[in-house]
Amino acid sequence: MSTVLLASCSIGKKTSSSSSKLTTTGTASGQYQGVIQNGHYKVSKARGVNINQNDNSYNLKSFETGLTEVSKKVFSTKSYIFQEGQYLSTDTIENWLGRKTKSNPTGLNAAQGKKSDPNPEYVQQIEEQDFMQQNGNSLTLKGITIGIGINSVYYYQKTTDGPTYQKKLSDAEIQKQGKIAAQKILTRLRKKSALKNVPIVIALYKQAPNDSLVGGSFFAYSKNNGNTIKSWKKLNYSTKVLPKASDATSTNSDNETDNTSFSNFKSQIQSFFPNLSGVTAQAQYQNGTLSGMHITVTTQFYSQSEVQSFTQYIARAAKKYLPNGIPIDIKIQSSSEMQAVVYRDSGSDTFRTHVFSSY
Amino acid sequence: MSTVLLASCSIGKKTSSSSSKLTTTGTASGQYQGVIQNGHYKVSKARGVNINQNDNSYNLKSFETGLTEVSKKVFSTKSYIFQEGQYLSTDTIENWLGRKTKSNPTGLNAAQGKKSDPNPEYVQQIEEQDFMQQNGNSLTLKGITIGIGINSVYYYQKTTDGPTYQKKLSDAEIQKQGKIAAQKILTRLRKKSALKNVPIVIALYKQAPNDSLVGGSFFAYSKNNGNTIKSWKKLNYSTKVLPKASDATSTNSDNETDNTSFSNFKSQIQSFFPNLSGVTAQAQYQNGTLSGMHITVTTQFYSQSEVQSFTQYIARAAKKYLPNGIPIDIKIQSSSEMQAVVYRDSGSDTFRTHVFSSY
Numbered sequence: 001m002s003t004v005l006l007a008s009c010s011i012g013k014k015t016s017s018s019s020s021k022l023t024t025t026g027t028a029s030g031q032y033q034g035v036i037q038n039g040h041y042k043v044s045k046a047r048g049v050n051i052n053q054n055d056n057s058y059n060l061k062s063f064e065t066g067l068t069e070v071s072k073k074v075f076s077t078k079s080y081i082f083q084e085g086q087y088l089s090t091d092t093i094e095n096w097l098g099r100k101t102k103s104n105p106t107g108l109n110a111a112q113g114k115k116s117d118p119n120p121e122y123v124q125q126i127e128e129q130d131f132m133q134q135n136g137n138s139l140t141l142k143g144i145t146i147g148i149g150i151n152s153v154y155y156y157q158k159t160t161d162g163p164t165y166q167k168k169l170s171d172a173e174i175q176k177q178g179k180i181a182a183q184k185i186l187t188r189l190r191k192k193s194a195l196k197n198v199p200i201v202i203a204l205y206k207q208a209p210n211d212s213l214v215g216g217s218f219f220a221y222s223k224n225n226g227n228t229i230k231s232w233k234k235l236n237y238s239t240k241v242l243p244k245a246s247d248a249t250s251t252n253s254d255n256e257t258d259n260t261s262f263s264n265f266k267s268q269i270q271s272f273f274p275n276l277s278g279v280t281a282q283a284q285y286q287n288g289t290l291s292g293m294h295i296t297v298t299t300q301f302y303s304q305s306e307v308q309s310f311t312q313y314i315a316r317a318a319k320k321y322l323p324n325g326i327p328i329d330i331k332i333q334s335s336s337e338m339q340a341v342v343y344r345d346s347g348s349d350t351f352r353t354h355v356f357s358s359y
Numbered sequence: 360m361s362t363v364l365l366a367s368c369s370i371g372k373k374t375s376s377s378s379s380k381l382t383t384t385g386t387a388s389g390q391y392q393g394v395i396q397n398g399h400y401k402v403s404k405a406r407g408v409n410i411n412q413n414d415n416s417y418n419l420k421s422f423e424t425g426l427t428e429v430s431k432k433v434f435s436t437k438s439y440i441f442q443e444g445q446y447l448s449t450d451t452i453e454n455w456l457g458r459k460t461k462s463n464p465t466g467l468n469a470a471q472g473k474k475s476d477p478n479p480e481y482v483q484q485i486e487e488q489d490f491m492q493q494n495g496n497s498l499t500l501k502g503i504t505i506g507i508g509i510n511s512v513y514y515y516q517k518t519t520d521g522p523t524y525q526k527k528l529s530d531a532e533i534q535k536q537g538k539i540a541a542q543k544i545l546t547r548l549r550k551k552s553a554l555k556n557v558p559i560v561i562a563l564y565k566q567a568p569n570d571s572l573v574g575g576s577f578f579a580y581s582k583n584n585g586n587t588i589k590s591w592k593k594l595n596y597s598t599k600v601l602p603k604a605s606d607a608t609s610t611n612s613d614n615e616t617d618n619t620s621f622s623n624f625k626s627q628i629q630s631f632f633p634n635l636s637g638v639t640a641q642a643q644y645q646n647g648t649l650s651g652m653h654i655t656v657t658t659q660f661y662s663q664s665e666v667q668s669f670t671q672y673i674a675r676a677a678k679k680y681l682p683n684g685i686p687i688d689i690k691i692q693s694s695s696e697m698q699a700v701v702y703r704d705s706g707s708d709t710f711r712t713h714v715f716s717s718y
Contacts, residue, residue: 025671025672026671026672026675027671031667034668034671034672036672039627039630041632041668043632044662047662048662058718060663062718064663064664065717068664068667082664127662214718239718271399272395272398273400273402274399274402282718283718292718302407303406303423303443304419304423304427305441305443306400306402306443308427309384309393309400309441310400312385312386312387313384313400315385316384331715338696343713353387354700354702357424357688358573358653359573359574359598359642359651
């Protein structure tokens with residue numbers, strides 16, 4: 001059993017006898033502490049698998065960040081310590097993500113079928129997160145979360161190096177296939193002795209297409225104490241890119257208001273310099289209401305005082321034009337590098353600014 | 360005369376009659392407000408000149424940031440509004456930065472002399488900053504600051520496309536040549552009717568060599584009400600890169616302590632991931648005491664939870680190992696882009712963190 005050291009003063013402190021010293025990354029408001037073992041971060045047993053699974057890197061970041069948000073609904077950041085997945089290895093997950101064949105019996109995707117009209121691969125990425133509690137001098141596993149990313153578009157080639165074709169997959173099929181994969185994974189996890197009795201949360205994510213400028217969204221999760229998934233909770237997230245393309249139709253008047261706010265913000269800051277700035281945003285909606293934005297402003301700066309002035313101006317325009325009460329960050333960058341950041345955290349009403357300078 | 364609008368609620372507000380509407384970028388603690396005219400930032404009349412003058416971009420940022428710090432010693436951010444230089448044009452400054460020849464009589468650098476052993480060019484960059492006060496409905500110029508960057512190494516070629524030679528320039532000569540250039544510039548500025556009676560601050564900066572990983576430093580400034588520079592105030596800034604090269608000798612035990620603190624911080628966070636991180640810093644010293652640091656941590660991340668955990672860990676290690684009471688920022692980046700920032704502002708004892716995420 002490992003000796004555990006969770007005190008926040010423990011960085012670099014030597015303890016006497018432990019051969020497997022554990023500590024954590026330290027607390028941050030609303031964030032999990034992470035597990036450090038012998039001074040090293042305890043990395044995932046399947047580290048890096050999902051990097052190769054995502055041609056669109058927005059799906060990678062959005063999936064990982066979103067999965068942590070789902071976990072927080074079940075395992076509070078105050079009571080649980082985060083550990084990168086330790087029960088599913090790179091080999092296991094790579095096999096699961098493959099097609100089911102004689103040589104890969106655990107593949108969660110169907111056999112290929114006709115090469116000219118293959119069965120779609122639905123299951124695109126899988127991630128495990130572990131949640132621990134301190135128990136005397138050790139950390140004990142108290143639950144795990146599994147995220148499953150399901151494709152909304154299946155990309156395939158009929159011949160090697162031939163053109164890429166795509167099949168759009170229906171929401172009904174995405175949900176169905178996600179739930180089938182989830183039950184298979186739950187059954188497999190319950191066979192591992194360490195996972196027999198802990199709560200297992202499974203969350204389903206719809207991948208964005210490869211050409212999207214924003215990632216996909218989680219649409220359902222289930223908390224399981226037994227071997228069978230009995231019910232799913234719906235997650236009503238959606239993401240979009242602002243400003244909206246001029247020919248797009250809005251299905252929702254709230255979204256229309258958000259788009260107008262953003263357009264006002266954008267035109268305000270685009271007129272600031274003689275050369276126009278690029279201003280785009282990723283927006284996330286929860287139950288039809290805007291729940292956060294990541295904005296990127298790209299322009300050419302000619303001096304540090306221009307960066308400083310522009311940053312102040314953006315902070316002021318953000319406060320005036322952008323919706324209240326949601327987390328927002330604004331990256332201010334030149335073509336080569338980030339120059340400043342303006343951000344408002346969840347639950348705060350103040351925009352903070354930081355300008356990157358140099359001695 | 361321009362109509363001026365300084366209220367902080369004025370972004371985007373239409374005023375009735377003004378043909379040259381002025382407003383500002385808004386306040387930020389310890390920073391100047393900047394001038395906006397007709398919705399556009401009022402850019403420098405010599406915009407971009409110094410970009411071409413600096414082969415080492417650290418000299419560019421450091422010169423501009425440092426000049427603003429010198430200005431703050433004379434023109435307080437509470438009483439003055441910052442305006443980018445409006446009295447020296449691109450042509451004027453480019454001529455002044457050239458060698459004195461028949462076709463360029465205002466060149467501040469000496470004629471070339473022998474091509475095989477040229478006279479050094481000392482004056483490398485010049486920047487103007489204007490300081491305004493609100494006077495009824497208009498902004499009035501109340502002072503200007505001129506920064507002059509003087510080379511510490513002169514780079515030259517004996518033949519076109521031939522090898523580059525360098526001459527190291529002595530501190531005594533740098534100071535002498537800087538003061539000569541300053542007096543010439545003061546005399547020229549006093550001939551402009553708008554600048555006859557305002558205080559003119561001139562600040563001298565020693566450029567870092569082209570291969571330096573940190574910019575140079577301001578070493579003197581002078582506030583002038585008349586036509587002749589009567590006295591200089593010494594500025595005792597210096598910059599260095601940490602960790603110190605192992606063969607470097609320290610001239611100062613304080614610096615040795617700072618280097619040890621930084622090395623402890625570095626080794627702590629380098630052991631965090633199985634793959635090593637690059638950890639370097641720019642340090643600034645004022646009167647021999649550490650006055651600020653810009654730290655860059657580069658490592659490969661495999662997931663968003665690794666970025667989140669590493670950021671929390673760095674904030675904690677920074678608090679524990681890095682010196683108190685000075686502004687510090689830490690850029691956390693992968694090879695491709697910035698992933699997070701940890702920073703402590705001047706006068707604060709709290710490190711703030713922001714992780715760049717994506718929907």
